[in-house]
Amino acid sequence: MDQGFFLLFAAASVVAALTLVLARNPVHSALALMACFLQISAIFVLLEAPLLAVIQIFVYVGAIMVLFLFVIMMIDVREAVLQRFLPGSNLPVLVLLVLLGVEMLVLVLRSDRFSVAEPVAMRTGGEVRQLSTTLFADYLLPFEVASIILLAALVGAIVLARKEPR
Amino acid sequence: MVPLWWYIVLGVALFVIGAAGVLLRRNILVVLMSLELLLNSVNVNFIAFGHYYDDYRGQIFAIFVIAITAAEVAVALGILVALARNKSTLKVDEVSMMKG
Numbered sequence: 113m114d115q116g117f118f119l120l121f122a123a124a125s126v127v128a129a130l131t132l133v134l135a136r137n138p139v140h141s142a143l144a145l146m147a148c149f150l151q152i153s154a155i156f157v158l159l160e161a162p163l164l165a166v167i168q169i170f171v172y173v174g175a176i177m178v179l180f181l182f183v184i185m186m187i188d189v190r191e192a193v194l195q196r197f198l199p200g201s202n203l204p205v206l207v208l209l210v211l212l213g214v215e216m217l218v219l220v221l222r223s224d225r226f227s228v229a230e231p232v233a234m235r236t237g238g239e240v241r242q243l244s245t246t247l248f249a250d251y252l253l254p255f256e257v258a259s260i261i262l263l264a265a266l267v268g269a270i271v272l273a274r275k276e277p278r
Numbered sequence: 279m280v281p282l283w284w285y286i287v288l289g290v291a292l293f294v295i296g297a298a299g300v301l302l303r304r305n306i307l308v309v310l311m312s313l314e315l316l317l318n319s320v321n322v323n324f325i326a327f328g329h330y331y332d333d334y335r336g337q338i339f340a341i342f343v344i345a346i347t348a349a350e351v352a353v354a355l356g357i358l359v360a361l362a363r364n365k366s367t368l369k370v371d372e373v374s375m376m377k378g
Contacts, residue, residue, distance in 0.1 A: 118280045122288045129292055129315055133299040138307045145311045148292075152318055155288070158280070159329045161337055164321075171344050176314065176351050183355050184307060187362045197302050198371055205301045213294040220290065226283040246334045247341070258345045265349030272356030275363075 118158055125151035136196055138184050146177045163240050285326035292319035306361075306368050310354055317347050 128148035135141045149172045156165035220226050247255060292315060299312025321340045328336015362368060365375075 114280050115284075118284060122284070122291075125288070126291050126295070129295040132308070132311060132315065133295055133303065138305055141308050141311055145314065148315065149318065152292075152322060155285075155322060156325055159285070159325050161325050161329065161340075164325060164337055164340055167341065167344060168321075171348055172314070172318070176348060179351060179355055180307065180311065183358060186359065187307075187368065195304055198304050202302055205298075209294055209298050209301070212297065213290060216290045216293075217287065220283055220286045226286055227281065243334050243337055247338050251338055254342060258342055262345060262349050265352045269352040269356035272353065273359045 114158060118155065121151045121154045121158070125155070134196075139181070142177060142180050142184060145180075146173055149173050149177070160239070163243060282326060282330045285322060289319045289323040289326070292316075292322065304369050304371065306358060306370055306373070309370060310351070310358070314347065314351070317343055 125148045128144045128151060131144035132141045132148065135144060149168060153165040153168040153173075156162075156168060296312045296315035296319060299315065300309055303309050303312065321343055324336045324340045324343070326336075328334065328340075358368075361373065365373065367373065
């Protein structure tokens with residue numbers, strides 16, 4: 113049951129990711145990435161992390177991808193549609209990517225560290241409560257730093273996108 | 279029950295596809311979207327390990343990754359809008375003004 117759902121979501125997310133990389137039109141890429149994020153949030157539900165699944169949908173699908181679509185709408189993208197990939201020979205990059213993938217797969221499949229079949233301990237409800245206790249007690253300083261980074265990014269984005277005063 | 283390495287292999291697949299998008303595509307917007315895909319594949323790994331070793335730190339790091347990603351996207355799209363306004367191009371290979 114779980115395995116079937118995992119295979120379904122994983123196959124859909126990989127297909128959506130391939131569509132993202134191969135699509136000619138940036139709008140199609142953005143929609144494919146949205147679909148991929150939805151599949152990944154379903155996988156988070158399978159991993160018993162419902163809070164992360166909801167955050168994923170809110171932040172990625174709701175905020176980030178809508179921002180992307182707005183920028184695509186604002187900027188004229190027709191001239192960039194003509195050529196999908198970088199000019200010149202892309203063979204070294206492809207070799208590098210294949211090497212990277214093979215290396216990671218060999219490391220994962222050869223090591224016994226990743227062969228855990230069952231979670232170590234089954235959770236006993238109240239996950240969000242425990243998660244937020246850990247977040248706001250042990251990780252309070254990183255949390256505040258993250259909020260300051262978000263504020264700085266907000267100000268920076270406004271300053272960068274503003275028209276230069278003549 | 280799904281074994282842990284299935285999730286890791288999914289993360290590897292999404293990471294390699296995203297890296298291909300970052301390294302090969304010509305449109306800056308698609309490069310940025312592929313970057314999002316890279317960060318998300320890392321999130322899958324974080325949450326899978328956190329679930330299988332019964333540790334909440336995986337989810338907490340995933341939350342931080344999502345927050346930093348939101349900041350990164352805001353700044354990157356601001357730079358992109360300024361770039362499109364000043365140089366009127368979206369091709370990665372035509373933006374080389376900082377190349378010494």
